[in-house]
Amino acid sequence: MPIFILDVDATFKSVKAAKSEPLKVASANWVATGWLVARFVKTCVVIDVGSTSTSIIPVINGGILAAGKTDLEKLMNGELVYTGSLRTNVAAIVSSVPLRNCVVRVASELFADSGDVHLALGNISEKEHTTETADGRGKTRREVLARLARVVCADIEMLDKEEIVQIARYICGEQVRQVAEALEQVFSRIKSHTNEKIPVVVTGLGKIFIARAAAKMIGVDEVIDLEKLIFGDAFVYGIPSSASIKEGVTKASPAFGVALMTACKLQGEN
Amino acid sequence: MPIFILDVDATFKSVKAAKSEPLKVASANWVATGWLVARFVKTCVVIDVGSTSTSIIPVINGGILAAGKTDLEKLMNGELVYTGSLRTNVAAIVSSVPLRNCVVRVASELFADSGDVHLALGNISEKEHTTETADGRGKTRREVLARLARVVCADIEMLDKEEIVQIARYICGEQVRQVAEALEQVFSRIKSHTNEKIPVVVTGLGKIFIARAAAKMIGVDEVIDLEKLIFGDAFVYGIPSSASIKEGVTKASPAFGVALMTACKLQGEN
Known part of the structure; x- marks a missing residue:
């Protein structure tokens, strides 16, 4: 051929x-x-x-x-x-995000990627998220939100779900x-x-x-x-x-x- | 104890x-x-x-x-x-860099890190660069400049040394x-x-x-x-x-x- x-x-x-x-x-x-x-x-x-x-x-x-x-x-x-x-490091999209009427700088590690952002916002389904996650963990809502919280060095106990979704919305807007x-x-x-x-x-x-x-x-x-x-x-x-x-x-x-x-x-x- | x-x-x-x-x-x-x-x-x-x-x-x-x-x-x-x-992904520091009187968006991968920037500028010595490089290659000037060129999807044949050093200078300034x-x-x-x-x-x-x-x-x-x-x-x-x-x-x-x-x-x- x-x-x-x-x-x-x-x-x-x-x-x-x-x-x-x-x-x-x-x-x-x-x-x-x-x-x-x-x-x-x-x-x-x-x-x-x-x-x-x-x-x-x-x-x-x-x-x-x-x-x-x-x-x-x-x-x-x-x-x-x-x-x-899917694959874009959140830290490459934004240098800071809004939270509680403040601006928070983000961690420059690969803690979460755009796949997490769009899963959190319901823009894509779990099946459409075909790439590896940043921490090697799964793609359940809890795991997705945990990765996104980590972008500001927090976790899902320090931030509530709506706050994390707000962060995702901001990152999506920046893209x-x-x-x-x-x-x-x-x-x-x-x-x-x-x-x-x-x-x-x-x-x-x-x-x-x-x-x-x-x-x-x-x-x-x-x-x-x-x-x-x-x-x-x-x-x-x-x-x-x-x-x-x-x-x-x-x-x-x-x-x-x-x-x-x-x-x-x-x-x-x- | x-x-x-x-x-x-x-x-x-x-x-x-x-x-x-x-x-x-x-x-x-x-x-x-x-x-x-x-x-x-x-x-x-x-x-x-x-x-x-x-x-x-x-x-x-x-x-x-x-x-x-x-x-x-x-x-x-x-x-x-x-x-x-040393360890900061260049894509987390800048979203674009100046080159040839234009503004070039950068790749959002981990192609080079701040260690490369400061080696290229002579801010640190090879001995002081103690962490892994982004591509697993060495820390010679040629290898450092190649990684930095890749940040704009180029290589050391497409860009000359002074252009790459200028990019490094801009990234350092942003930090x-x-x-x-x-x-x-x-x-x-x-x-x-x-x-x-x-x-x-x-x-x-x-x-x-x-x-x-x-x-x-x-x-x-x-x-x-x-x-x-x-x-x-x-x-x-x-x-x-x-x-x-x-x-x-x-x-x-x-x-x-x-x-x-x-x-x-x-x-x-x-």
């Missing part, structure tokens, strides 16, 4: 060619997502909030108009925010704000390329509680769920719409994109 | 008493440092910047006037800043700013207790490049090095002033304090 490597310009390279230009193929997953969305919406900004990081991909007239090709360039241009739904700030940066750059209103297409585990919230925060009118977009248009590609495939589209959009891209290339489409 | 546990009120408790009141004895190391300094300077603020965290201890008229007794209360009151000279902010908070609270100018006494591995820098940042006139204070007054306690004991005073002030406290109690002093 031949192996091809997707590059940052949305073309497939041979293994040999990929090896000779590693920066052209490193971390190119966002390209597949951008390509996929561009099949459905010609001009938009895609936000894919995964477990670990968030890609913001501008699509103009059916093509990806990314300012950054490497992760470094993307971090500069607002096209990559290293914050996600949204960081993604919104990057989204704003991408919008300012691309708005000169079109006169149309630019919708936002959201995907990834954090598509609702982070991506859509960020788009709403900066006043985007139209926010489209990629999963609904694809299965509204399923006939075109003959994709069966089982629950597990729908889930796959949301949680692994790049994989879905690259599969569809391969199918199109095999059929001689572009 | 009898075992006693130091509590947050600077008294020794039996093991049984300590067990019955765990919050009274948890994380009480700062008490020993405060007690130690109060033997020499009746009114001051102590800053002890260790490998992992920074204690800010107000001493008024020979007594410790801490607003917080637990870590949670200290994080609220500016008496504990969870930032240190200083965070400690200065907490110091300011402590000063505002205690200044009504005395008409004297309040000096700052610094100790810990980060006493010069973090503690003194923070004191200078908020305009403190007099900054005293605890090590020099003690060995200028060595006759009183008959402490031999070998280089290793001096180093011990700086790097483990609480241990030195609790030893001296024990000696005083045994001699019937307070």
Whole structure:
């Protein structure tokens, strides 16, 4: 079976060619997502909030108009925010949190991660929390709240549940704000390329509680769920719409994109 | 040999008493440092910047006037800043860094820690960097710079040395700013207790490049090095002033304090 490597310009390279230009193929997953969305919406900004990081991909007239090709360039241009739904250390999201009308500095250890935050807030289910926890313990509500309390060097005897949930709400808000700030940066750059209103297409585990919230925060009118977009248009590609495939589209959009891209290339489409 | 546990009120408790009141004895190391300094300077603020965290201890008229007794209360009151000279994840210190006239978001992983920052800047020697590195590799300049480059998802081929050192300088500045902010908070609270100018006494591995820098940042006139204070007054306690004991005073002030406290109690002093 031949192996091809997707590059940052949305073309497939041979293994040999990929090896000779590693920066052209490193971390190119966002390209597949951008390509996929561009099949459905010609001009938009895609936000894919995964477990670990968030890609913001501008699509103009059916093509990806990314300012950054490497992760470094993307971090500069607002096209990559290293914050996600599960694996992000809370200490990397906030330096302090509000509590009892005070501001409390947080511990700089890995005591809790964004998975705990979103479990505590009911944004994700225990089943959706697929990664290891910070302390290796379980994902029951009690264990989740204990980890979050530890972020301010406390425990579930020192803080009551509502106080801990309030802390989680603040941390979630900060994640949204960081993604919104990057989204704003991408919008300012691309708005000169079109006169149309630019919708936002959201995907990834954090598509609702982070991506859509960020788009709403900066006043985007139209926010489209990629999963609904694809299965509204399923006939075109003959994709069966089982629950597990729908889930796959949301949680692994790049994989879905690259599969569809391969199918199109095999059929001689572009 | 009898075992006693130091509590947050600077008294020794039996093991049984300590067990019955765990919050009274948890994380009480700062008490020993405060007690130690109060033997020499009746009114001051102590800053002890260790490998992992920074204690800010107000001493008024020979007594410790801490607003917080637990870590949670200290994080609220500016008496504990969870930032240190070696073990602090860079992603917990900054959310972005300046580079090439841009602002770059940082990766939220543990790619580099404050030990790398201070090695890169020459603030500490390789020998003083006593903890594990983030990637398990060594502490040569090349390895240190590689870890720091990774914080912005780059490597030492994508960034030149001076750019990486600039990033380290910015991160160090942010640590200083965070400690200065907490110091300011402590000063505002205690200044009504005395008409004297309040000096700052610094100790810990980060006493010069973090503690003194923070004191200078908020305009403190007099900054005293605890090590020099003690060995200028060595006759009183008959402490031999070998280089290793001096180093011990700086790097483990609480241990030195609790030893001296024990000696005083045994001699019937307070």
